[in-house]
Amino acid sequence: MDLLLDTPLDMHLHLREGEMLGLVAPFSAAQFAGGVVMPNLVQPVDSLERVRAYRAAIAATCGTTGFAPYMTLFFRDYTSQDLAEVKDEIIGVKLYPAGITTQSEAGVRDFDRIGATVALLEELDIPLLVHGETGGFVMEREQEFLKVYQWLAETFPRLRLVMEHITTAAAIEFLDRFDQVAATVTLHHLLITLDDIAGGLLRQDIFCKPIAKTPRDRDALRQAVLAGHPRLMFGSDSAPHPRHKKERLGCAAGVFSAPVALPALAELFVEAGCAEHLPAFVSANARSFYRIEPPAKTVRLEPIAWRVPDRYGEVTPFLAGKTIGWGVKAPHPSQF
Amino acid sequence: MDLLLDTPLDMHLHLREGEMLGLVAPFSAAQFAGGVVMPNLVQPVDSLERVRAYRAAIAATCGTTGFAPYMTLFFRDYTSQDLAEVKDEIIGVKLYPAGITTQSEAGVRDFDRIGATVALLEELDIPLLVHGETGGFVMEREQEFLKVYQWLAETFPRLRLVMEHITTAAAIEFLDRFDQVAATVTLHHLLITLDDIAGGLLRQDIFCKPIAKTPRDRDALRQAVLAGHPRLMFGSDSAPHPRHKKERLGCAAGVFSAPVALPALAELFVEAGCAEHLPAFVSANARSFYRIEPPAKTVRLEPIAWRVPDRYGEVTPFLAGKTIGWGVKAPHPSQF
Numbered sequence: 001m002d003l004l005l006d007t008p009l010d011m012h013l014h015l016r017e018g019e020m021l022g023l024v025a026p027f028s029a030a031q032f033a034g035g036v037v038m039p040n041l042v043q044p045v046d047s048l049e050r051v052r053a054y055r056a057a058i059a060a061t062c063g064t065t066g067f068a069p070y071m072t073l074f075f076r077d078y079t080s081q082d083l084a085e086v087k088d089e090i091i092g093v094k095l096y097p098a099g100i101t102t103q104s105e106a107g108v109r110d111f112d113r114i115g116a117t118v119a120l121l122e123e124l125d126i127p128l129l130v131h132g133e134t135g136g137f138v139m140e141r142e143q144e145f146l147k148v149y150q151w152l153a154e155t156f157p158r159l160r161l162v163m164e165h166i167t168t169a170a171a172i173e174f175l176d177r178f179d180q181v182a183a184t185v186t187l188h189h190l191l192i193t194l195d196d197i198a199g200g201l202l203r204q205d206i207f208c209k210p211i212a213k214t215p216r217d218r219d220a221l222r223q224a225v226l227a228g229h230p231r232l233m234f235g236s237d238s239a240p241h242p243r244h245k246k247e248r249l250g251c252a253a254g255v256f257s258a259p260v261a262l263p264a265l266a267e268l269f270v271e272a273g274c275a276e277h278l279p280a281f282v283s284a285n286a287r288s289f290y291r292i293e294p295p296a297k298t299v300r301l302e303p304i305a306w307r308v309p310d311r312y313g314e315v316t317p318f319l320a321g322k323t324i325g326w327g328v329k330a331p332h333p334s335q336f
Numbered sequence: 337m338d339l340l341l342d343t344p345l346d347m348h349l350h351l352r353e354g355e356m357l358g359l360v361a362p363f364s365a366a367q368f369a370g371g372v373v374m375p376n377l378v379q380p381v382d383s384l385e386r387v388r389a390y391r392a393a394i395a396a397t398c399g400t401t402g403f404a405p406y407m408t409l410f411f412r413d414y415t416s417q418d419l420a421e422v423k424d425e426i427i428g429v430k431l432y433p434a435g436i437t438t439q440s441e442a443g444v445r446d447f448d449r450i451g452a453t454v455a456l457l458e459e460l461d462i463p464l465l466v467h468g469e470t471g472g473f474v475m476e477r478e479q480e481f482l483k484v485y486q487w488l489a490e491t492f493p494r495l496r497l498v499m500e501h502i503t504t505a506a507a508i509e510f511l512d513r514f515d516q517v518a519a520t521v522t523l524h525h526l527l528i529t530l531d532d533i534a535g536g537l538l539r540q541d542i543f544c545k546p547i548a549k550t551p552r553d554r555d556a557l558r559q560a561v562l563a564g565h566p567r568l569m570f571g572s573d574s575a576p577h578p579r580h581k582k583e584r585l586g587c588a589a590g591v592f593s594a595p596v597a598l599p600a601l602a603e604l605f606v607e608a609g610c611a612e613h614l615p616a617f618v619s620a621n622a623r624s625f626y627r628i629e630p631p632a633k634t635v636r637l638e639p640i641a642w643r644v645p646d647r648y649g650e651v652t653p654f655l656a657g658k659t660i661g662w663g664v665k666a667p668h669p670s671q672f
Contacts, residue, residue, distance in 0.1 A: 137551055138535040139475070198534065198547055199474040202587035207538045215473055247585060249652075251538035316585075 003266055003275065003301040003326075007294050008282040010035035010261065012129075012164055012184045012235025014254070015058060015069075017041050023313045024240050025061040027258040031328050033283075033297035034068030036129070036235065039094050040103040044074035048086045055089070068294050072129060075108065078117050083124050091290055092127035092162065100133050100141075101209045102239065102254060107131075111148055118152065122159040127290065128152070129162040132171075138211050139194070143170045153178040160289065165189065165237045167210045169220035175231060182289045184235030185225055185281075187264055188255045188318055193218050204246050205316050208239070209253040226269065228277035233286040236261045242314040257318035260308055264319060266301045266326040300329040339602055339611065339637040339662075343630050344618040346371035346597065348465075348500055348520045348571025350590070351394060351405075353377050359649045360576045361397045363594040367664050369619075369633035370404030372465070372571065375430050376439040380410035384422045391425070404630045408465060411444065414453050419460050427626055428463035428498065436469050436477075437545045438575065438590060443467075447484055454488065458495040463626065464488070465498040468507075474547050475530070479506045489514040496625065501525065501573045503546045505556035511567060518625045520571030521561055521617075523600055524591045524654055529554050540582050541652050544575070545589040562605065564613035569622040572597045578650040593654035596644055600655060602637045602662035636665040 013035040015025050028035050037058065039045035045054050051071050058069045073086055075095035083093075095114070096107030108114055121128050132149060133141035152161055163171055163183040175183050192212045197203050212218070225232050238261065239254030246252060257264075262282070269278040287294070306327045308319045349371040351361050364371050373394065375381035381390050387407050394405045409422055411431035419429075431450075432443030444450055457464050468485055469477035488497055499507060499519040511519055528548045533539050548554070561568050574597065575590030582588060593600075598618070605614040623629070642663045644655045 137529065138531050139550070193473065195474050198543070202538070202540055202543045202589070204538055204540070204585050204587065207534065211534055214475070247583070249540050249583060251540065253538070 001303070003270075003278070005262065005279060005299045005301065006283060007033040007287075007297055008262060008299050009033060009234070009286045009294060010236045010238070010258070011233045011286045012036055012038065012186070012237045013258070014038045014040070014237070014239040016240060017054070017057060020240060020242070021057060022061050023315065024238070024256065024258060025058060026065070027312070028238070029062040029065035029067035031258070031262050031299060032067065034070055034292075034294040036070045036072060036091055039072045039074040040096060040101075042103060044103070044106045045072070046074040046076055046106070048082075048089065051086060051089050066295050066297050070290075070292070074106065075114070075117070075128075076106070078120065080120050080124075083120050083126060087124055087126055090126070091292065092129045092160075093121055094129045094131070094164075096131045097133060097135065100131060100135065102252065104131070115155070118156055118159065122156040125158075125160070127160040127162060129164055131165075132163050133210055139213060142166065142168050142210055146170060146174050149174060149181070153181055162289075165210060165235060166221070167213050168217045172220050172224045175229075182231040182233060182285070184233050184237075185221055186235060186237045186255075187257050187261050188212065188237075189218065190222055190225060190268060191218075191264070204251040205320065206255055206318065207251055207253055208237070208255045222268075222272075225281055226272050226274040226277060228274070228280055230280065230285055231289065232281060233289065234261075234265065234282045240315045243311070243316065246316060255318045256312075256315050259312060259317050260319045260324060262299065262301060262328055263306075263324045263326040267324055270326070301326050302329055337639070339606075339614070341598065341615060341635045341637065342619060343369040343623075343633055344598060344635050345369060345570070345622045345630060346572050346574070346594070347569045347622045348372055348374065348522070348573045349594070350374050350376070350573070350575040352576060353390070353393065356576060356578070357393060358397050359651065360574070360592065360594060361394060362401070363648070364574070365398040365401035365403035367594070367598050367635060368403065370406055370628075370630040372406045372408060372427055375408045375410040376432060376437075378439060380439070380442050381408070382410040382412055382442070384418075384425065387422060387425050402631050402633050406626075406628070410442065411450075411453070411464075412442070414456065416456050416460075419456050419462060423460055423462055426462070427628065428465045428496075429457055430465045430467070430500075432467045433469060433471070436467060436471065438588065440467070451491070454492055454495065458492040461494075461496070463496040463498060465500055467501075468499050469546055475549060478502065478504050478546055482506060482510050485510060485517070489517055498625075501546060501571060502557070503549050504553045508556050508560045511565075518567040518569060518621070520569050520573075521557055522571060522573045522591075523593050523597050524548065524573075525554065526558055526561060526604060527554075527600070540587040541656065542591055542654065543587055543589055544573070544591045558604075558608075561617055562608050562610040562613060564610070564616055566616065566621055567625065568617060569625065570597075570601065570618045576651045579647070579652065580650075582652060591654045592648075592651050595648065595653050596655045596660060598635065598637060598664055599642075599660045599662040603660055606662070637662050638665055
């Protein structure tokens with residue numbers, strides 16, 4: 001039996017720019033009603049002007065597909081006037097610790113100095129989206145960062161706070177302590193652990209940040225998502241890199257999952273007997289938390305197996321070469 | 337002031353075969369008086385005939401360098417006669433769990449069935465060298481395997497047992513419980529953690545098995561080695577792969593450290609103010625545990641900085657491009 005998804009949303013998405021934008025955005029536009037677009041371009045999207053220019057570039061690529069790009073602003077010190085001007089054009093402000101992931105060098109170096117801007121976000125009711133990792137040991141970075149989340153949640157109790165791409169059982173536990181906090185979960189962190197990356201041969205193609213953690217962590221994420229946790233939202237963190245950046249020594253972190261996200265989620269939820277919770281995870285929870293009304297779009301998933309291509313253009317997708325038991329009707333841009 | 341090392345030994349070494357043997361063995365032969373040669377060739381070294389053939393191939397490569405190859409036999413079911421015949425030609429028998437690392441497919445699948453052969457090793461006083469990892473989660477494999485070590489140590493109390501290339505604080509603690517157990521420690525596990533491999537860009541060149549663990553684990557190894565633990569022996573686990581196996585998607589595990597091992601160890605011990613414990617770690621502890629008398633060879637280390645080449649032939653060495661503050665007098669085969 002087909003699954004009909006009402007207005008699926010990808011609440012954490014890297015569309016890149018230039019040629020790569022042209023390659024990858026159509027995949028998201030074909031399968032999602034909208035997506036939260038991350039601002040960590042080579043030049044961070046950190047002004048109203050840049051938000052508008054990036055939105056225009058995305059619109060030019062996605063055309064009339066009915067895809068709503070929910071723009072984000074790169075966190076730095078902003079004035080009240082800055083934020084008031086940009087507020088209607090963004091869904092939130094995205095905070096990166098400096099240097100923690102791809103193109104995050106302009107991020108926060110001193111968390112003691114972010115209070116004034118965060119207070120403005122709370123006052124203006126602009127959500128704060130956070131890449132929550134310290135610079136500590138790679139397997140412990142997210143858990144160590146929970147103290148920053150706690151400080152934010154306690155100091156700014158009316159701030160809507162999003163823990164992005166959570167990967168640990170500890171983050172799930174933390175989420176339950178604060179009603180104003182939500183989190184995104186990727187597809188790949190529901191499927192893989194560090195074992196898949198480094199347990200056999202080293203798999204550059206699925207190397208990502210935050211790094212995939214332990215089986216216990218993955219199970220905690222799965223359990224919460226499949227049980228229909230009301231503040232967990234799907235965010236693919238689809239982050240394409242061209243082959244030469246994945247295959248070189250010193251491989252870039254990122255998994256391009258946009259083309260496979262909904263089919264693989266359908267397979268996961270159906271096999272677990274939890275298909276009734278998929279619509280909340282991929283749409284309703286996000287609409288409720290962010291108070292958004294995306295353009296209506298129904299996506300039909302069919303239980304028809306397909307083999308994920310080895311590459312789309314110069315990008316290896318997540319699950320390349322694997323067979324997925326569910327497919328999206330008319331899933332791909334016309335050139336593929 | 338120069339450091340003079342009396343008869344340095346590398347107690348865990350992959351010399352490979354064919355062209356690769358010709359490339360890498362001279363590095364070990366130039367800097368070490370002898371080394372324990374691992375038997376996991378494409379065709380495992382699992383008979384007297386193969387031990388002799390492999391020894392001859394190594395001798396042909398190392399010539400008159402005064403390098404003693406201490407041969408090992410790949411663990412499988414052996415009869416008392418098999419082992420009695422080969423005993424004088426080997427230093428020990430090397431056990432691999434099946435499929436746990438490079439060319440280990442012929443290893444042990446069922447530990448309940450190894451008792452008879454292990455009893456023979458105990459009776460004949462042939463040391464058992466073990467790659468101690470389960471097939472569990474990559475960061476926990478060594479710790480999970482400690483129960484097998486415990487069973488071996490308790491069931492065969494006169495067996496000389498070597499925990500190869502240990503990487504965890506738990507292994508150090510275990511070692512102190514059984515006097516008849518020793519362990520090898522690599523250079524790279526004294527220097528790196530998982531952070532170095534996967535904390536920034538993904539570093540295929542230093543991807544190894546067992547995977548490098550946490551800072552706490554590395555610190556425990558360092559502390560025990562630098563304090564002169566009498567049953568810790570240096571074993572490089574130098575494991576060269578040609579570039580195409582390290583740079584491809586699905587990268588092979590192994591670090592080629594033979595050319596840099598003694599200089600980097602000298603630097604580590606001297607900087608920690610523990611130079612007096614280096615001779616035991618790289619020679620005396622192994623001579624005592626294995627009761628061997630290698631051909632005398634003095635190696636002179638000088639406090640002269642040198643830059644590690646990016647490649648030796650088709651192999652990227654450990655610490656490629658880095659500067660080491662100590663060098664071995666006449667360290668390299670003549671062609672480099």
